Amino acid sequence: DTGVSQDPRHKITKRGQNVTFRCDPISEHNRLYWYRQTLGQGPEFLTYFQNEAQLEKSRLLSDRFSAERPKGSFSTLEIQRTEQGDSAMYLCASSGGTGTYEQYFGPGTRLTVT
């Protein structure tokens, strides 16, 4: 299966700790997106990469959040000094090809901050 994968699937951490999530997109896709989904809501956009360049960041992405895609393949999302409000499902999606903007999502990483 060559779909989008995310690791870990679940993460429980204590408030104030740092966490890092990884996303591996579909191999030929050059565009990668991070979203956050809280219970009962639709996903909300966090940030976007085209190849290794981070081209757009949502105002939801506070200074405690940082994302990288160093070689234009996998991406990491780090949250520093986690807060209880960071508890959510973090979703990664990828898309590729010219004129094709449909996005394919990974299974998500569920973060619980205690």
Next chain:
Amino acid sequence: GNSVTQMEGPVTLSEEAFLTINCTYTATGYPSLFWYVQYPGEGLQLLLKATKADDKGSNKGFEATYRKETTSFHLEKGSVQVSDSAVYFCALSDRGGGSQGNLIFGKGTKLSVKP
């Protein structure tokens, strides 16, 4: 700004009933429209899409038509099955106005189909 509004759920139907989930949007450019589905315990899956006005997206018996005049993209299915029980999300991708194609989602509509 861009936004998507979906009918609130939950929606409960009997098997073989007709389904409509309403979705309307606001966009500054020329959006593409999508329906995604999230089955229990699974990730988001693309169900169907439409990229321009009057396009009809269809998949697995579901259909939605891009109506620019009413800014709508309602999801329909003629005869639902228990296996269609899931949360359905309407979304738009507006590549105009400087957007990089990120998706804007509605809040989702939970569908439960009873045998």
